[in-house]
Amino acid sequence: MNINWFPGHMTKSMRIIEADVKSVDFIIYVLDSRAPYSCLNPDFEKYISNKPVIYTLNKADLGLKSRIDGWANKLSKGNRMAVTTVSTASGSASAIISSASRLCAEKLERYRKKGVNQSIRGMVLGVPNCGKSTLINCLCKSGKTVTGNRAGVTRGKQWVRVNNYLELLDTPGTLYPKLVNQTIARRLAYIGSIKDEVTDTLELALTLIDELKQYDASLIKARYNVDTDTSPDIILENAAKARGCILKGGIPDMERMAVALLDDFRKGRLGKITLEKAEDYDIRTF
Numbered sequence: 001m002n003i004n005w006f007p008g009h010m011t012k013s014m015r016i017i018e019a020d021v022k023s024v025d026f027i028i029y030v031l032d033s034r035a036p037y038s039c040l041n042p043d044f045e046k047y048i049s050n051k052p053v054i055y056t057l058n059k060a061d062l063g064l065k066s067r068i069d070g071w072a073n074k075l076s077k078g079n080r081m082a083v084t085t086v087s088t089a090s091g092s093a094s095a096i097i098s099s100a101s102r103l104c105a106e107k108l109e110r111y112r113k114k115g116v117n118q119s120i121r122g123m124v125l126g127v128p129n130c131g132k133s134t135l136i137n138c139l140c141k142s143g144k145t146v147t148g149n150r151a152g153v154t155r156g157k158q159w160v161r162v163n164n165y166l167e168l169l170d171t172p173g174t175l176y177p178k179l180v181n182q183t184i185a186r187r188l189a190y191i192g193s194i195k196d197e198v199t200d201t202l203e204l205a206l207t208l209i210d211e212l213k214q215y216d217a218s219l220i221k222a223r224y225n226v227d228t229d230t231s232p233d234i235i236l237e238n239a240a241k242a243r244g245c246i247l248k249g250g251i252p253d254m255e256r257m258a259v260a261l262l263d264d265f266r267k268g269r270l271g272k273i274t275l276e277k278a279e280d281y282d283i284r285t286f
């Protein structure tokens with residue numbers, strides 16, 4: 001399976017980002033805490049250039065705290081800082097608003113001294129489905145943007161006022177034109193940033209089992225009550241049998257079990273999982 005997904009609307013999104021980035025004071029770069037490295041889009045770097053960045057390790061409720069903290073430390077450098085968020089719950093907003101105020105303190109002070117009523121403006125970026133629109137709704141405590149549990153919900157840009165001195169631009173999730181690294185592509189698919197229709201669900205579930213075996217096999221054993229000292233296809237087959245996912249004639253329904261396993265991972269039913277460890281990656285983009 002070779003995963004690639006860069007539909008026409010993403011080319012349009014990149015153009016929106018390129019055009020509007022010039023008029024913003026800072027960037028909120030949303031990452032999914034389950035695979036932060038895979039969410040770092042190298043194509044964003046040329047647009048961000050020297051703008052201050054708030055990395056948001058979102059969906060922290062689904063990730064492993066120690067690894068998320070490792071990423072927060074690694075990504076906080078110079079005029080880039082990182083915060084951990086759960087956008088679906090209240091309580092994440094204040095960290096982002098205070099980070100934005102800190103990063104743009106000089107500008108806010110200048111506006112205050114001049115007595116002008118002008119807002120600082122931020123652009124919210126990230127791969128599809130990482131929670132950009134949900135984060136904006138969390139910040140302004142209302143459902144001003146449309147959200148949804150699939151990739152590609154936001155299709156155009158939308159300015160949203162958060163408070164009397166902060167405005168944010170929601171952008172459509174964007175990937176990179178060529179996903180050369182298929183490990184990254186698969187991880188983006190596990191977390192729902194690549195739509196299921198362009199992947200082979202069975203193959204994806206098998207590679208996820210392989211990753212989870214290396215990550216912590218006990219999570220699979222605990223969820224499906226199967227022996228994990230064997231190959232991913234036997235694990236999936238045994239999980240199907242244990243779950244009663246059986247076709248006519250007693251054959252395990254591998255396709256249905258694959259869908260169930262991916263759903264379990266996405267909803268956090270396999271436990272708190274962050275597949276990537278900050279120490280293993282060299283971030284050379286800044």
Ligand SMILES: Nc1nc2c(ncn2[C@@H]2O[C@H](COP(=O)(O)OP(=O)(O)OP(=O)(O)O)[C@@H](O)[C@H]2O)c(=O)[nH]1
Binds near residue numbers: 058129135147153
């Ligand atoms: N568990 C959990 N789910 C979240 C969190 N943030 C967002 N979600 C869910 O993730 C899904 C995607 O959220 P969106 O805000 O639509 O994502 P997006 O990045 O705007 O997606 P696109 O517009 O497609 O690029 C929704 O089902 C949200 O409820 C979070 O912190 N934790």
Ligand SMILES: [Mg+2]
Binds near residue numbers: 147153173
């Ligand atoms: Mg959106």
